[in-house]
Amino acid sequence: MSSETKGQPTAMFWVLAIFFLFFNAIGLFFYYIQMTMTEEILVANFTPEQQEFMLNIPVWATSAYALAVNSGVIASIVLLLRKAWAVPLYIFSFVCVLVQDLDAFLLSDGIGVWGTSGLYLPITVILVCIAEIWYSRKARADGIIA
DSSP states (O other), rough: TTOOOTTTHHHHHHHHHHHHHHHHHHHHHHHHHHHHHOHHHHHHOOOHHHHHHHHOOOOHHHEEEEEEHHHHHHHHHHTTTTOTHHHHHHHHHHHHHHHHHHHHHHIHHHHHHHOOOGHHHHHHHHHHHHHHHHHHHHHTTTSSOO
């Protein structure tokens, strides 16, 4: 991006910032769906093992999920507003994602319940979190956000 003027957002900035907001909004939607899922929906769509797994998620892991998606959405809005607060908010969101995944894949048997295909979404989330942190730090260093 050699044509980038210091402090001026490029088209790529807006594309990535909107993508990050969209991605985090989807995460917030998934959280809402999970928290409002009725027993009938749970029984109709998941195996008994998956149902038990979902019903036994500890409060701290659910709280980490809530904090991760909400701080991710807020960070993305703040990034669009070109504020440097996006950086620590993205870092906080990432830490919350790791705490949530700690329960799902290390303390509980998430892979045994969901299979290895259950790793695709968490790995994607982790990679996007890393990209959000990297890009927001780059935007701050380039003077695009302050």
